[in-house]
Amino acid sequence: xxxxxxxxxNPELFQKCFERDITPEEEDDxxxxxxxxxxxxxxxxxxxxxEHPLTLEELHVVEQKLVEVNNENNEVNIxxxxxxxxxxxxxxxxxxxxxxxxxxxxxxxxxxxxxxxxTHQSEAAVNKQLxxxxxxxxxxENKNLIGVINQCISV
Amino acid sequence: xxxxxRLDLVDSLTGHRGRVWNVSWNPTGTVFASxxxxxxxxxxTKSSGQRTWMNKTVLTxxxxxxxREVAWSPCGNYLASASxxxxxxxxxxxxxxxxxxxxLEGHENEVKSVSWAKSGNLLATCSRxxxxxxxxxxxxxxxxxxxxxxxxxxxxxxxxxxxHEDILAxxxxxxxxxxxxxxxxxxDWVNCGTLTSHESTVWGIAFDKxxxxxxxxxxxxxxxIWQQYLxxxxxxxxxxxxEPTWKCVCTxxxxxxxxxxxxxxCHETELLAxxxxxxxxxxxxxxxxxxxxxxxxxxxxxxxxxxxxxxNSVAWxxxxxxxxxxxxxxxxxxxxxxxxxxxxx
Numbered sequence: 001x002x003x004x005x006x007x008x009x010n011p012e013l014f015q016k017c018f019e020r021d022i023t024p025e026e027e028d029d030x031x032x033x034x035x036x037x038x039x040x041x042x043x044x045x046x047x048x049x050x051e052h053p054l055t056l057e058e059l060h061v062v063e064q065k066l067v068e069v070n071n072e073n074n075e076v077n078i079x080x081x082x083x084x085x086x087x088x089x090x091x092x093x094x095x096x097x098x099x100x101x102x103x104x105x106x107x108x109x110x111x112x113x114x115x116x117x118x119t120h121q122s123e124a125a126v127n128k129q130l131x132x133x134x135x136x137x138x139x140x141e142n143k144n145l146i147g148v149i150n151q152c153i154s155v
Numbered sequence: 156x157x158x159x160x161r162l163d164l165v166d167s168l169t170g171h172r173g174r175v176w177n178v179s180w181n182p183t184g185t186v187f188a189s190x191x192x193x194x195x196x197x198x199x200t201k202s203s204g205q206r207t208w209m210n211k212t213v214l215t216x217x218x219x220x221x222x223r224e225v226a227w228s229p230c231g232n233y234l235a236s237a238s239x240x241x242x243x244x245x246x247x248x249x250x251x252x253x254x255x256x257x258x259l260e261g262h263e264n265e266v267k268s269v270s271w272a273k274s275g276n277l278l279a280t281c282s283r284x285x286x287x288x289x290x291x292x293x294x295x296x297x298x299x300x301x302x303x304x305x306x307x308x309x310x311x312x313x314x315x316x317x318x319h320e321d322i323l324a325x326x327x328x329x330x331x332x333x334x335x336x337x338x339x340x341x342x343d344w345v346n347c348g349t350l351t352s353h354e355s356t357v358w359g360i361a362f363d364k365x366x367x368x369x370x371x372x373x374x375x376x377x378x379x380i381w382q383q384y385l386x387x388x389x390x391x392x393x394x395x396x397x398e399p400t401w402k403c404v405c406t407x408x409x410x411x412x413x414x415x416x417x418x419x420x421c422h423e424t425e426l427l428a429x430x431x432x433x434x435x436x437x438x439x440x441x442x443x444x445x446x447x448x449x450x451x452x453x454x455x456x457x458x459x460x461x462x463x464x465x466x467n468s469v470a471w472x473x474x475x476x477x478x479x480x481x482x483x484x485x486x487x488x489x490x491x492x493x494x495x496x497x498x499x500x
Contacts, residue, residue: 107464107485110413110432131374131414132328132356133432133465134223135310137174137192138239138265138283141220 006051008084014060017045035105037067040076043104044097048152050089059083061093066116074108076101081116090120094130095139096152158440160455162479162491170197170210175482177224177468181231184474186211188234189488190222196236196246198253199488208490217244217255220265224313228271235278237266243280245298259290259298268313272321277301279323281311287325287335289344302344306333312358318366318422322347326357332371332381334401350381352403358415359430364422369401372415372429378439380405380450390448405450410437413465419479421471426493427452428479430466435459436481438493455495462487 020038025031041064045057056062066079078097082090094113101111113130115123129135139145173192180187186200196214201207218238226235234246234253243266245257263284270279278290278298289302310328317324323335323344334348355374362369369381382404384392394400413432420427427439438456445451462483472478477493 128328128355128374134267134312135283137221141239 007087007089008051011052011054011059011083013054013058016055016057017064034071035069035076037064037069040067040069040078040101040105044078044100046155047093047096047100048154050092050096050148050152056080056093056097062097074110075112076105076109077112077114079114079116081119085119085121087120090115090122090126091129092148092152094126095136095145096149098130098136099140099149100153158442158453158455158495159497160438160440160493160495162436162438162456162458162461162493165478165490165492166208168199168208168210168488168490169486170213171195171486171488173486174484175467175486175488176222178470178480178482178488179225179227180470180472180480181227182229182473183231184472184478187470187480188225188227189482190225190236191482191486192221194218194220194222194238196222196225196234212253214246214253214255217246217258218242223266224268226269226271229273229275233271235269235271237269237280239265241266241282243269243278245296247296257296257298259288261288261300261303262286267311270314270316270323272316272323273319274321277316277321279314279316279325281314281325283310285309285311285327287311287314287323289323289335301342302337304335304344304346306335306346306349307331312356313360315360315362318362318364320366322366324360324362324369326360326371328356330355330357330373332357332360332369347398348401350401350403352379352406353377356414359417361418361420361427363420363425370418370420370427372418374414376408376411376413376415378407378411378415378418378427378429379403380407380452382447382450404448405452407439407452407454410454411435416465417468419469419471421476422473423471423476424493426455426471426477428469428471430469430481432465434462434464434466434483436461436466436469436479436491456493458491461489461491 047056068077114127175191178189190196198212199208220239224237236244243259244255246253262282265283276292281287287304291301307327308329314325326332332350338345353373359372367383381401384400386394417430436458439452440455442451462485464484468482479491481489
């Protein structure tokens with residue numbers, strides 16, 4: 001998505017985290033290896049920002065410490081932090097995170113994607129929209145929108 | 156002695172691809188329709204002497220996008236389907252098979268719900284465009300828009316008609332439930348009540364058999380019971396003009412761990428069933444002799460993992476007491492039989 005004028009012209013950049021070390025236990029098929037926050041973070045950190053040629057990780061929109069996994073209750077809760085409090089892309093970013101996780105995780109997981117409290121002026125409205133699975137389903141049937149999202153989540 | 160019951164799984168039906176959004180019984184309880192993401196309506200029935208429910212008909216090519224809801228006319232000869240493609244299709248079986256012979260257009264975007272009035276010639280639809288439309292059906296099967304009601308401020312999730320009168324109820328993403336009736340003096344449809352109490356999207360509403368009570372379920376994880384109070388009611392509830400007041404007389408909170416997507420109030424057994432985003436079906440029953448102004452409802456049955464994903468819809472069979480059908484994100488349609496159990500400690 002190429003806007004004529006960037007909303008946040010000069011975003012602050014952050015260091016990417018190191019690649020995850022693969023332990024011998026993880027390679028052992030006999031050991032049950034539950035989803036952890038690093039694994040979920042790895043799925044979403046390389047999502048592209050709709051505005052900049054940067055990843056959500058580099059912009060600190062997503063962070064591992066804001067990923068919560070509860071395997072027993074089949075819950076994954078993500079908080080994401082828009083780069084600026086009036087970011088008009090917040091819904092699109094949240095939707096991209098949702099779609100990426102819907103496609104990657106087993107269907108048993110209930111995924112919630114919310115704005116980090118206090119970081120966006122329309123936080124409640126965006127959260128409500130992202131939590132409404134009927135509106136999300138309708139949005140994902142919109143060819144233009146799904147095109148943009150696919151671009152954001154393509155590696 | 157506590158009231159208790161159980162739901163036994165009678166059948167678990169596959170056929171739909173992807174999420175099943177809604178299930179609906181025909182008026183005689185012999186056939187039910189299901190619909191979903193795969194853009195089809197499926198009709199299921201049980202032949203005499205057979206034990207299992209079978210998919211007899213698949214209605215395709217009526218819609219370009221997800222079919223969100225299906226509704227039967229009171230005579231059972233018509234079926235309406237509401238779709239994200241912004242249209243409502245009317246299927247009739249004049250030729251012997253259900254065929255799509257009319258398409259209602261006008262909503263700006265996704266149609267979320269459709270319902271037939273008990274009198275039979277009125278139909279209501281609602282949409283993400285925030286409006287509720289009332290359609291009139293003429294004798295030669297022509298459909299005319301009788302009203303466009305813009306009373307809600309957000310996406311309207313569901314419309315249902317009163318069980319006996321031409322009164323319409325709708326619920327919305329704006330957290331409210333609204334009631335409408337026709338103003339005889341100018342044939343205009345007017346808002347005759349707004350029910351406020353839920354703290355998030357109201358997904359489902361259901362009247363009890365008398366039509367003097369309404370149950371609602373919400374994204375706020377609660378179920379509420381609303382009681383109608385007519386003007387000059389002995390309880391002294393304030394009313395305005397000749398309109399009744401609807402008051403929330405009971406809130407069931409703490410039972411559901413996620414959004415409650417649907418509620419069904421059985422007109423035979425008076426049991427309330429809920430469909431929840433925590434994959435669970437719950438059944439509630441009013442405590443015997445509870446005060447109508449402060450009723451108490453007991454949770455009599457909980458089926459965890461009734462589906463392997465969210466439960467989207469529940470519907471009681473209108474003729475066979477305790478027969479419940481449910482639909483889920485797991486592509487399945489499940490049939491359940493409720494049985495009452497008396498526990499004597």
